[in-house]
Amino acid sequence: MKMLRVRAVARKEFIHIIRDPRSLGMAIAMPMLMLVLFGYALTLDVDRVPLVVWDQSGSHVSREFISRFSGSRYFSVRSYVSRYQELEGAIDTGRALVALVVPRDFAGRVESGRTAQVQLIVDGSDSNTATIAMGYAQAIAQTYSQEVVLRQIQRAGGRTLVMPLDLRPRVWFNTELESKNYIVPGLIAVIMMVIAALLTSLTVAREWERGTMEQLISTPIEGKELILGKLIPYFCIGMLDVLIAVLMGQFLFHIPLRGSVPLLFLMSAIFLAGTLSLGMFISIVSKSQLLATQLAMVLTFLPSFLLSGFMYAIVNMPKPLQLITHVIPARYFVALLKGIYLKGVGLEILGFDAGLLAVFSVVMATLANRKFKKKLE
Amino acid sequence: MFERIRHMLRKEFIQALRDPRMKSTIFLIPTIQVLVFGYVVTTDVRHVTTAVYDLDNSVTTRDLVSRFVESGYFDTVEYISTDGREVDLMDRGDVQAVLRMNKGFEDDLRAGRTVQLQVIVDGTDSNTARIVLDYSAKIASQFSQEVLQERFTRLQGAVAQPGQVELETRAWFNENLESRNFYVPGVISMLVMLVTLILTSNAVVREKEIGTMEQIMVTPITPREFILGKTIPFALIAFIDVMVVTIIGVFWFGVPIRGNLLLLFFATALYVMTGLGVGLLISTISRTQQQAMMSTFFFFLPAQLLSGFMFPIANMPRVIQWLTFLDPLRYFLVIIRSIFLKGVGLNVLWPNFVALAIMGQVTLWLATRRFRKTLV
Numbered sequence: 092m093k094m095l096r097v098r099a100v101a102r103k104e105f106i107h108i109i110r111d112p113r114s115l116g117m118a119i120a121m122p123m124l125m126l127v128l129f130g131y132a133l134t135l136d137v138d139r140v141p142l143v144v145w146d147q148s149g150s151h152v153s154r155e156f157i158s159r160f161s162g163s164r165y166f167s168v169r170s171y172v173s174r175y176q177e178l179e180g181a182i183d184t185g186r187a188l189v190a191l192v193v194p195r196d197f198a199g200r201v202e203s204g205r206t207a208q209v210q211l212i213v214d215g216s217d218s219n220t221a222t223i224a225m226g227y228a229q230a231i232a233q234t235y236s237q238e239v240v241l242r243q244i245q246r247a248g249g250r251t252l253v254m255p256l257d258l259r260p261r262v263w264f265n266t267e268l269e270s271k272n273y274i275v276p277g278l279i280a281v282i283m284m285v286i287a288a289l290l291t292s293l294t295v296a297r298e299w300e301r302g303t304m305e306q307l308i309s310t311p312i313e314g315k316e317l318i319l320g321k322l323i324p325y326f327c328i329g330m331l332d333v334l335i336a337v338l339m340g341q342f343l344f345h346i347p348l349r350g351s352v353p354l355l356f357l358m359s360a361i362f363l364a365g366t367l368s369l370g371m372f373i374s375i376v377s378k379s380q381l382l383a384t385q386l387a388m389v390l391t392f393l394p395s396f397l398l399s400g401f402m403y404a405i406v407n408m409p410k411p412l413q414l415i416t417h418v419i420p421a422r423y424f425v426a427l428l429k430g431i432y433l434k435g436v437g438l439e440i441l442g443f444d445a446g447l448l449a450v451f452s453v454v455m456a457t458l459a460n461r462k463f464k465k466k467l468e
Numbered sequence: 469m470f471e472r473i474r475h476m477l478r479k480e481f482i483q484a485l486r487d488p489r490m491k492s493t494i495f496l497i498p499t500i501q502v503l504v505f506g507y508v509v510t511t512d513v514r515h516v517t518t519a520v521y522d523l524d525n526s527v528t529t530r531d532l533v534s535r536f537v538e539s540g541y542f543d544t545v546e547y548i549s550t551d552g553r554e555v556d557l558m559d560r561g562d563v564q565a566v567l568r569m570n571k572g573f574e575d576d577l578r579a580g581r582t583v584q585l586q587v588i589v590d591g592t593d594s595n596t597a598r599i600v601l602d603y604s605a606k607i608a609s610q611f612s613q614e615v616l617q618e619r620f621t622r623l624q625g626a627v628a629q630p631g632q633v634e635l636e637t638r639a640w641f642n643e644n645l646e647s648r649n650f651y652v653p654g655v656i657s658m659l660v661m662l663v664t665l666i667l668t669s670n671a672v673v674r675e676k677e678i679g680t681m682e683q684i685m686v687t688p689i690t691p692r693e694f695i696l697g698k699t700i701p702f703a704l705i706a707f708i709d710v711m712v713v714t715i716i717g718v719f720w721f722g723v724p725i726r727g728n729l730l731l732l733f734f735a736t737a738l739y740v741m742t743g744l745g746v747g748l749l750i751s752t753i754s755r756t757q758q759q760a761m762m763s764t765f766f767f768f769l770p771a772q773l774l775s776g777f778m779f780p781i782a783n784m785p786r787v788i789q790w791l792t793f794l795d796p797l798r799y800f801l802v803i804i805r806s807i808f809l810k811g812v813g814l815n816v817l818w819p820n821f822v823a824l825a826i827m828g829q830v831t832l833w834l835a836t837r838r839f840r841k842t843l844v
Contacts, residue, residue, distance in 0.1 A: 382490055
């Protein structure tokens with residue numbers, strides 16, 4: 092392997108990239124766009140759930156109960172209805188996600204110490220929002236119910252006015268439970284996968300398609316020199332993207348970075364080398380840009396987005412899929428990123444993940460080298 | 469005119485399907501996507517790994533712990549006996565939650581004092597953490613309620629029960645609150661857009677890049693015929709993808725279809741027009757396939773993320789919510805989800821159909837106009 096030849100290929104590739112400023116601009120703007128979207132706009136947190144109320148009781152007791160909902164920041168009362176059809180219409184059109192029905196005998200039952208039932212109808216289409224909204228409603232109803240029971244005990248002559256059990260929740264690592272603290276670190280892995288998919292997967296296929304591969308074959312260059320030379324420029328772009336992402340996370344979104352920064356960049360470099368080799372491998376195997384594009388989508392973007400634990404926790408997946416995630420390198424990288432960012436742990440705990448990441452990079456680089464044949468077919 | 473379009477179509481089909489790997493990717497991509505989304509994207513939280521730090525170790529605390537286990541949401545993996553062990557377990561990610569009860573728990577409860585149950589949750593995954601806290605609150609509240617009832621009964625005599633307020637919840641459209649009923653239909657919106665965008669923009673730009681565009685320009689074919697010939701095959705592929713996803717969704721995942729299938733195809737047709745229009749627009753501004761692909765992604769990624777596919781639009785900031793009105797995926801998603809789960813018809817969905825139709829017309833018109841200029 093001659094460094095001179097590697098340098099020549101790298102220079103050629105750099106010129107290719109610079110000559111197409113739009114693609115380069117997009118390669119740098121894409122991570123920013125994703126970070127801004129995930130940091131500002133996208134959240135799985137649920138509040139101000141639109142609610143319609145059908146108050147059949149119409150008493151001060153029922154109004155007090157309903158005020159617990161309208162006063163909470165989790166619900167916002169959109170309208171009061173007085174017929175079933177109106178309620179149905181509100182949910183069908185999506186104007187409301189939740190409907191609360193307070194029955195006619197509500198006040199009487201509460202006051203006479205009998206059990207009163209309240210109905211809650213939820214639009215279950217979005218199961219996540221529905222589950223969380225139901226949880227909020229349950230909590231409000233339970234608190235109200237406990238107050239009613241406490242009042243009865245007091246009336247019956249008991250002295251207890253305190254709740255028997257007090258739940259003290261404490262959240263570690265992401266104290267405010269902000270979804271951006273959870274998403275932004277993992278996003279770095281996704282961004283790098285996308286860059287690898289978009290940029291490298293086309294680079295060898297393009298040479299084949301345009302016929303310039305023939306010219307390369309006639310030169311004395313070796314396979315590994317070509318691959319290495321082609322990887323260097325994209326590696327630089329990828330690391331630049333990581334830097335941008337880390338800086339934006341730090342200064343724009345104030346994501347706590349508790350662990351070691353050099354470790355973060357070292358791990359990123361290892362992961363990037365692996366994904367770029369994967370992109371290169373796809374490019375070498377497919378030889379057509381259209382096919383490479385499609386393969387890159389399925390092999391890099393989708394798994395790193397869905398199977399890495401970036402947004403959807405791996406423990407909640409079915410067992411066979413959990414096994415599959417073990418061969419997805421992004422999984423280890425996402426674990427590393429979250430560990431370094433939120434928990435501030437180092438290699439003593441993350442060593443295993445880091446080792447597997449290195450193995451992945453070496454395997455991918457070897458595969459790309461093996462598959463590349465300097466021959467016309 | 470039709471003669472020329474027919475020849476063009478034949479050429480396109482031959483080109484698209486000449487590579488046998490391409491043929492399989494056309495079917496493989498939708499299949500993989502539906503399977504992954506059907507299985508992976510679940511926000512249902514179960515089997516939270518839990519450590520118990522029970523300093524009281526009494527009948528009452530054991531009863532409380534067993535309530536957590538029996539709820540089906542918590543799996544105890546370890547009983548901690550030394551201080552500091554919980555930090556280690558949480559750092560490693562071996563447990564997601566720790567339950568801690570102090571000494572004197574049972575005695576305090578008997579004496580009518582408030583006792584504390586501490587729940588420590590790993591907040592790294594904020595969504596899961598929130599749900600775990602929710603579950604714990606429910607179990608703790610239930611426990612309190614029972615203690616209160618016992619006290620009430622003691623005061624009032626054997627049979628008396630205090631009245632309470634019960635919340636009876638019912639979920640419509642997706643009775644068991646299964647995530648896949650929500651996501652699998654949504655995959656259609658993503659796939660159709662992706663397929664039409666990638667295939668159209670690449671197919672046109674490829675001719676430019678390889679240089680065959682010049683050969684086409686010397687034939688008597690008109691821009692309109694060229695566009696039709698280029699887009700019809702991809703529209704067909706998009707429809708095939710819709711069918712593949714629908715079939716897998718219904719027969720494999722058991723997602724209900726409550727509405728009209730014909731309406732679904734009609735909506736797809738309108739939506740495909742938008743996809744083809746945007747794809748052609750991208751092809752007019754790109755010289756190489758690399759540029760086309762980057763541009764496609766640059767349009768598709770925000771469009772997908774802001775469509776409400778994974779992140780509810782209602783939770784976004786106001787300004788961004790207005791922005792989503794420009795997103796064709798948004799309207800199509802409302803339509804497919806409503807057709808699959810709610811079974812409503814045009815009387816409710818017409819505004820979305822109108823929006824899609826307008827978008828399709830505008831993008832196609834723009835694309836054809838720009839196309840004439842770049843071609844000549």
